[in-house]
Amino acid sequence: MKIRELNELLDGRFPPALSCDWDNDGLLVSPDPDATVSGVLVALDPSDAAIDEAEKRGCNVLLTHHPLLFDRISSFTPENGVSRRVLRLLSLGISTVACHTRADAAKGGVNDALAALLGLSDVVPFGDGIPRIGTLPAPLPVREAVAGILGATGAKTALYSGKAPGSVFTVAVCGGSGKDCLSAAAEAGADLYLTGEISYHARLDAADLPMLVCEIGHDASETHVVNVFSSFLASAAPGLRVETFPYYPGDGFSGARLDI
Known part of the structure; x- marks a missing residue:
């Protein structure tokens, strides 16, 4: 299956027409949409840790709920968190796809x-x-x-x-x-x-x-999306290698408690 075909498969299950007007998801970063999918890592967020895991597991697609590209980016340099991730994804040959509010509504x-x-x-x-x-x-x-x-x-x-x-x-x-x-x-x-x-x-x-x-926290209310996406891909594309990157509520915060 090509990356472009995987994106079309996801569009069929989670129609873009269901997305909110302000949303920005779909195939957001891809060095080669016609490349064959070597594996899909499913995660809640397109975080540095998720990108690390995709590289480690040999997955050239990172499927997330939250989009990597949301707010306007005026430049792509390593100093900016989002643009740094975009540059890294491109250098690693990893595409990222997001299904956001359409997956909420579907x-x-x-x-x-x-x-x-x-x-x-x-x-x-x-x-x-x-x-x-x-x-x-x-x-x-x-x-x-x-x-x-x-x-x-x-x-x-x-x-x-x-x-x-x-x-x-x-x-x-x-x-x-x-x-x-x-x-x-x-x-x-x-x-x-x-x-x-x-x-x-x-x-x-x-x-x-x-x-x-x-x-209960934005993260805790949506961690199960990993199972939603991975279960769909397992049934819709049985031959596709699908890996999951579990997220535990609070993972996004490095300092939950500060003793002063």
């Missing part, structure tokens, strides 16, 4: 998988079509529901805002940044809204909403 994508992790049923899209809402097998006390969320996602901690209900039965989920779906989640009848992160001002606004908002 059926069986990031948010459906997050809902499945929590054991939700009767899951449907709401709002702009990206987040999902469903129900637990039975109503749970808030503490028990939150403990289940932390256990299912591997998140180490959570931030809470809004109003805690008497029990949690209907749960809305939006991996990553979910501040734009707060009101829609409340209007859809969620007792609890799980997302990666919102913002300070969104937390203030959440105080007026009749639901509990639970932020």
Whole structure:
């Protein structure tokens, strides 16, 4: 399979039409789109560590959820983190492909998988079509529901805002940044809204909403995307070598605690 064909395969599973207008994903860096795929490394982010791992494992494609090229870059020099990674990818002959918000919105994508992790049923899209809402097998006390969320996602901690209900039965989920779906989640009848992160001002606004908002970290809410992508490729292209680069919540931070 050629790199170009792999990108087309991903486009078929996660249609670009589902992407948000502001997004930038797809085949972003490729020294030769017609090269044969030697292996695909699937990761959450196009980090230096992921590039190292792709080189180590002999994978000439790095498939990620978050795009390497997002904000405008005015120059490509080793001093800039993003451009340094682009230059390194090109020198190593590694292409990078990203499926971002279209993978969030797609059926069986990031948010459906997050809902499945929590054991939700009767899951449907709401709002702009990206987040999902469903129900637990039975109503749970808030503490028990939150403990289940932390256990299912591997998140180490959570931030809470809004109003805690008497029990949690209907749960809305939006991996990553979910501040734009707060009101829609409340209007859809969620007792609890799980997302990666919102913002300070969104937390203030959440105080007026009749639901509990639970932020577990952008990374923790999307680490399972590695399984979403790798499982798809395993079924759609059985002969393709697919490797995974697991991400554990907190890996992106070198100093979680500072003793002063």
